[in-house]
Amino acid sequence: xxxxxxxxxxxxxxxxxxxxxxxxxxxxxxxxxxxxxxxxxxxxxxxxxxxxxxxxxxxxxxxxxxxxxxxxxxxxxxxxxxxxxxxxxxxxxxxxxxxxxxxxxxxxxxxxxxxxxxxxxxxxxxxxxxxxxxxxxxxxxxxxxxxxxxxxxxxxxxxxxxxxxxxxxxxxxxxxxxxxxxxxxxxxxxxxxxxxxxxxxxxxxxxxxxxxxxxxxxxxxxxxxxxxxxxxxxxxxxxxxxxxxxxxxxxxxxxxxxxxxxxxxxxxxxxxxxxxxxxxxxxxxxxxxxxxxxxxxxxxxxxxxxxxxxxxxxxxxxxxxxxxxxxxxxxxxxxxxxxxxxxxxxxxxxxxxxxxxxxxxxxxxxxxxxxxxxxxxxxxxxxxxxxxxxxxxxxxxxxxxxxxxxxxxxxxxxxxxxxxxxxxxxxxxxxxxxxxxxxxxxxxxxxxxxxxxxxxxxxxxxxxxxxxxxxxxxxxxxxxxxxxxxxxxxxxxxxxxxxxxxxxxxxxxxxxxxxxxxxxxxxxxxxxxxxxxxxxxxxxxxxxxxxxxxxxxxxxxxxxxxxxxxxxxxxxxxxxxxxxxxxxxxxxxxxxxxxxxxxxxxxxxxxxxxxxxxxxxxxxxxxxxxxxxxxxxxxxxxxxxxxxxxxxxxxxxxxxxxxxxxxxxxxxxxxxxxxxxxxxxxxxxxxxxxxxxxxxxxxxxxxxxxxxxxxxxxxxxxxxxxxxxxxxxxxxxxxxxxxxxxxxxxxxxxxxxxxxxxxxxxxx
Amino acid sequence: xxxxxxxxxxxxxxxxxxxxxxxxxxxxxxxxxxxxxxxxxxxxxxxxxxxxxxxxxxxxxxxxxxxxxxxxxxxxxxxxxxxxxxxxxxxxxxxxxxxxxxxxxxxxxxxxxxxxxxxxxxxxxxxxxxxxxxxxxxxxxxxxxxxxxxxxxxxxxx
Ligand code: FES
Ligand code: FES
Numbered sequence: 048x049x050x051x052x053x054x055x056x057x058x059x060x061x062x063x064x065x066x067x068x069x070x071x072x073x074x075x076x077x078x079x080x081x082x083x084x085x086x087x088x089x090x091x092x093x094x095x096x097x098x099x100x101x102x103x104x105x106x107x108x109x110x111x112x113x114x115x116x117x118x119x120x121x122x123x124x125x126x127x128x129x130x131x132x133x134x135x136x137x138x139x140x141x142x143x144x145x146x147x148x149x150x151x152x153x154x155x156x157x158x159x160x161x162x163x164x165x166x167x168x169x170x171x172x173x174x175x176x177x178x179x180x181x182x183x184x185x186x187x188x189x190x191x192x193x194x195x196x197x198x199x200x201x202x203x204x205x206x207x208x209x210x211x212x213x214x215x216x217x218x219x220x221x222x223x224x225x226x227x228x229x230x231x232x233x234x235x236x237x238x239x240x241x242x243x244x245x246x247x248x249x250x251x252x253x254x255x256x257x258x259x260x261x262x263x264x265x266x267x268x269x270x271x272x273x274x275x276x277x278x279x280x281x282x283x284x285x286x287x288x289x290x291x292x293x294x295x296x297x298x299x300x301x302x303x304x305x306x307x308x309x310x311x312x313x314x315x316x317x318x319x320x321x322x323x324x325x326x327x328x329x330x331x332x333x334x335x336x337x338x339x340x341x342x343x344x345x346x347x348x349x350x351x352x353x354x355x356x357x358x359x360x361x362x363x364x365x366x367x368x369x370x371x372x373x374x375x376x377x378x379x380x381x382x383x384x385x386x387x388x389x390x391x392x393x394x395x396x397x398x399x400x401x402x403x404x405x406x407x408x409x410x411x412x413x414x415x416x417x418x419x420x421x422x423x424x425x426x427x428x429x430x431x432x433x434x435x436x437x438x439x440x441x442x443x444x445x446x447x448x449x450x451x452x453x454x455x456x457x458x459x460x461x462x463x464x465x466x467x468x469x470x471x472x473x474x475x476x477x478x479x480x481x482x483x484x485x486x487x488x489x490x491x492x493x494x495x496x497x498x499x500x501x502x503x504x505x506x507x508x509x510x511x512x513x514x515x516x517x518x519x520x521x522x523x524x525x526x527x528x529x530x531x532x533x534x535x536x537x538x539x540x541x542x543x544x545x546x547x548x549x550x551x552x553x554x555x556x557x558x559x560x561x562x563x564x565x566x567x568x569x570x571x572x573x574x575x576x577x578x579x580x581x582x583x584x585x586x587x588x589x590x591x592x593x594x595x596x597x598x599x600x601x602x603x604x605x606x607x608x609x610x611x612x613x614x615x616x617x618x619x620x621x622x623x624x625x626x627x628x629x630x631x632x633x634x635x636x637x638x639x640x641x642x643x644x645x646x647x648x649x650x651x652x653x654x655x656x657x658x659x660x661x662x663x664x665x666x667x668x669x670x671x672x673x674x675x676x677x678x679x680x681x682x683x684x685x686x687x688x689x690x691x692x693x694x695x696x697x698x699x700x701x702x703x704x705x706x707x708x709x710x711x712x713x714x715x716x717x718x719x720x721x722x723x724x725x726x727x728x729x730x731x732x733x734x735x736x737x738x739x740x741x742x743x744x745x746x747x748x749x750x751x752x753x754x755x756x757x758x759x760x761x762x763x764x765x766x767x768x769x770x771x772x773x774x775x776x777x778x779x780x781x782x783x784x785x786x787x788x789x790x791x792x793x794x795x796x797x798x799x800x801x802x803x804x805x806x807x808x809x810x811x
Numbered sequence: 812x813x814x815x816x817x818x819x820x821x822x823x824x825x826x827x828x829x830x831x832x833x834x835x836x837x838x839x840x841x842x843x844x845x846x847x848x849x850x851x852x853x854x855x856x857x858x859x860x861x862x863x864x865x866x867x868x869x870x871x872x873x874x875x876x877x878x879x880x881x882x883x884x885x886x887x888x889x890x891x892x893x894x895x896x897x898x899x900x901x902x903x904x905x906x907x908x909x910x911x912x913x914x915x916x917x918x919x920x921x922x923x924x925x926x927x928x929x930x931x932x933x934x935x936x937x938x939x940x941x942x943x944x945x946x947x948x949x950x951x952x953x954x955x956x957x958x959x960x961x962x963x964x965x966x967x968x969x
Binding site for chain 1: 840844845846847848849850851852853854856857859886887888890891896900903904905906907909910911912913914915916919937938939941942944945946947948949950951952953954955
């Protein structure tokens with residue numbers, strides 16, 4: 048029986064919020080185990096050098112030190128996507144975050160002290176810090192583990208094309224070519240990395256209390272690195288203090304911690320301090336994008352040709368595959384008849400890049416959207432009209448063969464234009480009468496996967512459900528909570544389906560020994576994939592309950608409704624409490640448990656070798672209109688209002704959704720205006736929060752959010768993925784607004800006051 | 812050389828032996844097991860370690876444990892009234908100001924101090940009062956809303 052939604056769509060505080068508000072949540076740094084040691088890592092002093100010798104004797108003698116390990120002492124395989132990163136380096140170091148040795152000691156202070164006593168002799172070498180240098184014919188090989196027929200310093204090439212690019216060029220009335228430079232940005236999760244490894248030399252099993260967002264891939268990978276069986280490794284995720292993609296890869300500190308525990312037979316904990324967090328956690332890809340875009344005389348886009356060089360750093364993480372996502376934006380955001388996309392991740396001796404919320408899409412969208420404004424200007428067209436004219440539409444099959452089964456792109460554009468009060472003859476003067484302050488409005492859109500992404504043999508997620516004799520439900524899901532609110536969304540769905548109160552629902556999602564497989568938190572997939580998995584399981588559970596309830600109530604299954612903890616017959620009006628029905632199932636022959644499991648695999652497809660195919664079950668669309676005020680005396684940029692319209696399919700939890708939007712947008716603002724991890728000759732120059740600024744409470748603008756509900760046919764209740772999208776269009780919309788205000792040229796980020804002033808001076 | 816000190820935390824007296832360079836944050840977390848005080852940077856940049864010392868928000872990572880002797884320290888563990896969350900905590904929960912939650916204890920304590928001397932803060936005053944507390948998840952809007960909501964709740968109670 049169909050009923051009105053009672054829980055879905057209602058603002059619902061996060062289930063775990065009370066524990067977090069009370070200080071009782073246990074993050075990685077809070078784990079304490081009996082007899083636990085503390086680990087610390089010695090990193091290289093120079094970005095590039097041969098290691099001549101390592102002397103650990105003084106460190107070993109320090110009272111309280113239990114073990115010191117170097118690359119020579121361990122038996123571990125390389126980590127990372129290309130297996131090109133030794134856990135502890137031997138013979139040579141390739142970037143400033145390189146791990147040389149590690150210590151386990153009775154306190155963290157002693158471990159850190161001991162690390163300083165390790166003596167390393169280096170033979171310092173010249174490094175290559177510019178990917179274009181690394182691509183020269185005579186450039187030396189940077190990472191010794193790379194094989195293949197490409198240039199020795201190419202970590203990962205991507206090439207994609209569709210349509211007849213030459214024909215489209217001929218059709219074009221305007222062609223714009225721009226070189227964009229996008230900076231290194233880093234996640235700045237508020238909780239620094241932390242892991243506790245507990246190896247028992249009695250049962251030969253390893254338990255890791257860690258912060259991965261991909262527990263099953265992590266488990267498998269850890270087993271490969273340590274030459275163990277995956278099932279002998281148990282991953283327990285602590286409460287995670289921010290992810291944003293940073294926990295999609297394994298980093299050396301994790302197997303190092305495991306190795307220290309194996310060496311000592313005691314639990315060992317490694318926690319980073321903030322400086323280490325800045326240096327030894329990943330970054331968004333720094334890249335150079337050469338983008339040529341065309342449009343015909345009516346403003347229809349004709350083609351895009353993108354050539355991209357990404358600074359991979361010294362090792363290859365999953366992040367090197369970001370072109371996979373970038374090409375979707377270049378090929379398919381706005382209708383586009385032809386596209387060439389060529390990207391190379393190139394080794395350098397810089398710190399290495401990883402995956403970061405948006406996965407290449409913020410960079411791609413920045414380039415595409417900046418060029419659109421330039422096309423419009425050259426055509427003398429309105430920048431909103433040109434976007435609307437080319438917007439994606441429902442049932443579009445793109446050149447890359449992505450199918451937009453639901454699509455709110457046009458609507459999103461119209462909403463933000465309308466709400467921002469944009470008009471083509473928008474005034475550039477600020478409220479202030481002097482012409483010191485100038486205002487401008489900028490637009491940008493975004494396209495991102497919204498229903499999983501097929502990149503691994505399974506993109507699925509399992510759910511086990513158990514209803515106990517008291518009518519309480521335990522959801523055991525493969526998916527993970529990293530602060531994004533997935534637990535709550537799942538509990539809301541179960542509450543809706545079973546008519547039971549949220550407080551009678553528990554979500555178990557942190558232990559690989561218990562939970563079923565899931566590929567991990569990425570690609571904004573959790574609501575969609577874990578949600579569908581849960582709905583499948585709930586259907587099975589309800590079948591059991593309904594069969595028994597129909598029998599008890601002497602009614603047809605179709606006449607039952609689940610509400611207020613009751614299963615009720617709509618024909619007779621009689622009802623049973625849900626727990627009573629469970630007990631009838633459980634304690635009366637044929638004595639069955641009220642438990643089910645279900646596995647959901649989304650319809651997403653692997654793309655073929657030409658990168659064509661419907662990689663996701665559905666896609667998310669958004670548009671933002673942003674108004675800024677520029678102080679032409681100081682170069683300061685004040686973001687006034689951000690209007691966000693996003694196709695979310697269906698709003699499940701308005702509270703959680705708004706939180707994701709606001710958090711994403713502010714992160715996008717940081718990318719636009721503040722954030723860059725500066726590196727010089729391989730050294731990180733600003734590894735702390737006073738030199739690497741992130742937005743604070745005084746920086747934030749008014750954020751207005753308008754959800755667009757397209758009710759996706761495959762989404763749970765029609766919902767699609769949300770998490771990454773909000774930050775993607777923010778930087779280009781801000782850049783476009785600044786250009787609108789003061790007419791400077793912007794081709795790189797962050798847009799600092801110094802750059803603004805310099806540009807104003809050059810123009811004058 | 813370790814020194815014996817007395818710390819008054821959340822109304823209870825504790826006697827602990829600490830090195831002179833032990834920070835209050837370490838003493839709370841390691842010696843007293845009060846891990847609700849978070850460490851985000853250890854150098855006074857992030858506010859995750861905020862506690863109240865005699866009602867004043869202080870970075871416990873920059874305060875030495877020995878300096879805190881003789882003062883009243885309030886940590887997140889002492890904010891709730893037994894099992895009942897404080898109205899500020901309730902507001903953070905209900906308004907949706909908590910995502911990963913790592914910044915939350917520090918934010919809650921900064922809010923308590925703000926509302927204590929200014930029960931009716933303007934949006935601007937709230938923003939300034941929280942400017943030493945970083946949050947990477949929420950974009951701050953919901954936190955600011957929560958402070959307003961907390962002010963309302965506390966007024967209703969008084
Ligand atoms: S940990 Fe004290 S301010 Fe960051
Ligand atoms: S909620 Fe994650 S840092 Fe604030």
